Amino acid sequence: MKFEVQPTGTPVDAEVRGEVLANPAFGRVFTDHMVSAQWNREKGWHDARLEPYAPLTIDPASVVLHYGQEVFEGLKAYRQPDGGVALFRPERNAARMAGSCARLALPALPEADFVEACELLVRTDSAWVPSGEGSSLYLRPFMFADEVGLGVRPTDSARFLLIASPAGNYFSGPLRPVSLWLSQEFVRAAPGGTGAAKTGGNYAASLVAQQEAIMNGCDQVVFLDAVERRWVEELGGMNLFLVQDDGTLVTPALTGTILDGITRDSVITLARELGYTVEERRVDVDEWRKGASDGSVVEAFACGTAAVITPIGALRWPGGEAVAGDGQPGAVTTQLRQALLDIQYGRTPDTHGWLRRLV
Ligand SMILES: Cc1ncc(COP(=O)(O)O)c(C=O)c1O
Missing domain, CATH: 3.20.10.10 (D-amino Acid Aminotransferase, subunit A, domain 2)
Incomplete structure (x- = not known):
């Protein structure tokens, strides 16, 4: 899959981003970009791109809204001691998502494309990876059925998206049982x-x-x-x-x-x-x-x-x-x-x- 890169013209102000990174919650604020790709039976995967993070427009009759045909993943990018950034075992998430897709009758996203999408987003939004103790950039890849129609049957059309959110500790406060x-x-x-x-x-x-x-x-x-x-x-x-x-x-x-x-x-x-x-x-x-x-x-x-x-x-x-x-x-x-x-x-x-x- 070839990802077209369409960077945002209006990134979040560095000072505002700094405030978020100093005290990240979990899954509340998202980075400047997202990755998306479209699938249908005729064309397979197409229209893959990195683009500005933005709300979606979907038809109210989209299959996912009625029958829940969707899968997701969760993985993190960590700030390294030399200031670099690393993902943890993304190929395992890619494989698990392929298994989830198979169970949910969704199209498989090639595992290499899954990993490439994660790499592209983290590289582009690397300034969003926090460096505080216990913090990281949480990636949320997901796929849903966006075919329009209320018939209960496996979808002929699906959308893959990847968004990212700076994350602090999941359970707030110091480590406690x-x-x-x-x-x-x-x-x-x-x-x-x-x-x-x-x-x-x-x-x-x-x-x-x-x-x-x-x-x-x-x-x-x-x-x-x-x-x-x-x-x-x-x-x-x-x-x-x-x-x-x-x-x-x-x-x-x-x-x-x-x-x-x-x-x-x-x-x-x-x-x-x-x-x-x-x-x-x-x-x-x-x-x-x-x-x-x-x-x-x-x-x-x-x-x-x-x-x-x-x-x-x-x-x-x-x-x-x-x-x-x-x-x-x-x-x-x-x-x-x-x-x-x-x-x-x-x-x-x-x-x-x-x-x-x-x-
Ligand atoms: C139901 C459930 N079990 C286990 C896990 C732990 O999986 P992982 O270690 O891959 O995050 C998760 C989180 O993703 C989960 O949602």
């Missing part, structure tokens, strides 16, 4: 469904459970499997690990109903290198509950691009709670978080080839 609400009534994904795809419908379906978590004083919801309501799956937007007292890390296996997190994969690699045993298997929620009270589960943490590695404090359900360890960030959680951040921010050699240096 998050509390989780164990959803009783709601599930996120069922076998044969879309749980392994990154599609808006999964998030739409999780919101009422997240609302319930907040009403119960918790930060996030954690879901059990849809069939037995017994096996721990993941949070609304993060994967999950338990740390046992023998130093083994346990994380729910990729059964098709949870997202194949790139942070999860990176944590597994780093943990093994640091000498820990990592088990990917089914995790019974009672193993967590009992383990927290008898001391065999000493730490729990969540992980994802937005929240990096975040310690989990209490797991709560109606009438009960379990707290692994002392509820404070544990030693293994802290060690892995530091190891991952050191790679992402270029403070330690990138022995895995995870960073794609752009500037």
Whole structure:
């Protein structure tokens, strides 16, 4: 795909940008440009360009607005010690998006074009990559069905877009353990469904459970499997690990109903290198509950691009709670978080080839 470059004539004033970068929230302010491309059955991908960030015009009868045929991704660009910028494992996001597209009957975007789009936007808007501790430029690639018509059938037309937003820490304030609400009534994904795809419908379906978590004083919801309501799956937007007292890390296996997190994969690699045993298997929620009270589960943490590695404090359900360890960030959680951040921010050699240096 050849991206035509149409730079903005009215970039955000450097002083205003500086104020945003000094205190970035999450996903509220966007950079000067975006990338877009169009697909239809006759022409394939075409009209690929980098252009000024701007609202879209879409027909009210566009398929996505009615049937939710869309996918998205999330990845970050990090400021490096020498002032340069690097993307973290963008080819993994490209591959995951291709898998999501296949599940949602959307056209695949060639993985090389996905990565090139990310590189082009970050290079063009590199002044928007913050340099403060824990901050980064969050990239949001997405694709949606823009065919006009209310018939329920796979779209003949789709649009790919990529936008970027300077990001601070996902959970505001200093690093603190998050509390989780164990959803009783709601599930996120069922076998044969879309749980392994990154599609808006999964998030739409999780919101009422997240609302319930907040009403119960918790930060996030954690879901059990849809069939037995017994096996721990993941949070609304993060994967999950338990740390046992023998130093083994346990994380729910990729059964098709949870997202194949790139942070999860990176944590597994780093943990093994640091000498820990990592088990990917089914995790019974009672193993967590009992383990927290008898001391065999000493730490729990969540992980994802937005929240990096975040310690989990209490797991709560109606009438009960379990707290692994002392509820404070544990030693293994802290060690892995530091190891991952050191790679992402270029403070330690990138022995895995995870960073794609752009500037
Ligand atoms: C449901 C869900 N699980 C897990 C993750 C973590 O995935 P990653 O580490 O690739 O960001 C995310 C975030 O993208 C998510 O939305």
